[in-house]
Amino acid sequence: MASLCDTMRRQILSRAFYGWLAYCRHLKTVRTHLITLVYPIPIEMNERVDKHLSLTIQSWTELFLDKQNENLSIDKKEIYRRIYAGGCDSSIRKQVWPFLFSHYSFESTNDERIEIDQIITDRYNKLINEWQNAEETIIKLDIQRSNCSKNSTTYLETNQNSNETIISSVKNILTKNLSSNPHSLQQKDSNISNEVFFEESPIHTVAIPIQEETNKSTIAYNQAVLIARTHTESVIDRSSPYNIIETDTDDDDGNLNFKTIEDNNETIIPEQDDEQNEIISSASSVTSTTDVYMDAVEILNDEQPNGSLTPIYYGSFSKETVDTFSTNLHRIDKDVARCDRNYPYFMNSKNLKKLRNIMCTYIWDNLTIGYIQGMCDLVAPLLVIFDEEVITYSCFCHLMKRLLPNFPNGTGMDEHLGHMRSLLQILDSELYEHIHHTGDFTHFYFCYRWFLLDLKREFIYEDIFLVWEVIAAARRTVSKRFVLFIALAMMKYYRDIILDNRMNFTDIIKFFNETAEKHDAQEILRIARELMLELQKLIDNK
């Protein structure tokens, strides 16, 4: 009996010991995996977060507008704290969001903000000008290709007017009947390269975008087929804060190379460069040098029926740039046309046009990244709030700095999914065990879209505004990755349904697909803040 008791005692002790050991290991997991997720701030700060707190019109006036008028410093922590607790009043979002999305800083003066606006506007206009030039080139290229493949005779007989008609019709197709943008496209049609490219001279056209009056005298329209192009630096401003990835698409060739396809009758056009520069970057302030040089034009592989060759026109851009942008443009057009068409704002084609402009500008500036599906989703809520291109563009650029790593090829998504695993393990071990035991679940892929789009597709628009501003404010108060806690809250909210129905991986993906846009955002955010507090306490008690 005594020995039995002894054995029991020992067993109890050893179990307690192993239990304690497991707990220690558990806490170690918390520390190593999650300590970086939350800011080491006093918990009281978080506990002061009141359910009924939010950034109302009145508190915005007191905390910002009044202070600004009196040139007093602004208590941005208090502003963030209120937004984190309950979001902003919808009527002041347009004023607050530029701060939340880092377009302005709360330390800036009114004059500084005006200056920032001016800089970004100039930059936006410059970029838009550049890509619209490239778009023109693409349109012309398309016309040329289709003309070549269809009927070369028709092409040769085509006169100026009908070309304009074709251009505008192609443009319409490309922009998916979006209302035309008043500034730039039309005016460029008239003065850039139509005349040159569609020059009556039927075959050996000099395909250079210049005004013919000035150059007719200097250029010999003969056997040489030339094309002007610029280094891609001309379109990538390395000093810009908006370039996330350094783009390096320099051509191998040196500057001012002059090549001809047919080696007899070489032509050199020295006056070309200045003219060229002006046209390419008519938005002035080109920050980097534009190296224009002449390069051989590509010849269409399939010869014309009459045996002649037609130059492919790349305008002032490299073939790579034009081709890449053309592919991207196509994708952008497809996605813009189908972006949130059920939301009233995007039923208006003018607004789709704005969305397209912003998207194209961003992609033009980040051509190496290229358009990836989902980007339109991220522009959309910002555009709805601002209803204005430049500020939306600027905020989107800042947003993408944070979200781009989550897109394919980045490491952000794996990190998020890994954190999600650790967090669930710590904060809801029962649910974690269930998920762990239902097989092919280890990757938490059902969260993929949540993280890629910052939950944009999971909530209705009104709620997405709230969710996004809370995430942005959380970055300045509690965690850089608050989206994880919202994701966790989504799981917590439905945990009983998941557990009771013994849902497996497939069931859960299906479940969250079907409940998209049906979630109670307020409640989920409340749970997320609670979970955040729980983790902070856990880490603090280590």
Added chain:
Amino acid sequence: MDYAYVFKYIIIGDINVGKSCLLLQFTDKRFQSAHDCTIGVEFGSRIVNVAEKGVKLQIWDTAGQEQFRSIIRSYYRGAAGALLVYDITKRTTFDHLTMWINDLRNYSTSNMVIVLIGNKCDLSDRREVQKEEGEAFARDHGLIFIETSAKTAVNVEDAFIKTAREICNKIDDGVFDLTNEMCGIKIHHKLPNENPNTRRNSNPNQTSGC
């Protein structure tokens, strides 16, 4: 409706070939031209009648853009059927088929039944890929071939059901190891708390013909 098996399908193919539209036409019998682009994977299901058995098709719809391909691959595993879709009005989507087939062979279970779908056959005036080319490709790679239109619903039903029938045949031949979950086929054990809320379920008997 009761069912004996659950088959997991995956729909793959280039961007904008109509993958999501095929799924929507099959599950909801409607066509939506302005459909949000698919991010990662999306999901649909429907119970159909194949060889006098009810079969629940769990269909995973995937993003077509090449950047998403690595995440898509993780869903190949454990699929019994694949619908490989191209657009008959766009030659490049046909040219990429070999790449998709290689991908499937490398990342999926070996007994997967693959159906090659030439979609958008309602746009025959803009056709760039002839039906014979599709047939030849399918023959060379041992695939089932069918041309469909997600818009007019032509052959959509057939595409899904032919695949299911082929999988059923393979089950009868004992090709699949049904004890392995990774084969993409589950025998349905009726649970008392089975949740019949699959709103996408619809009449399984209706078929359409080209």
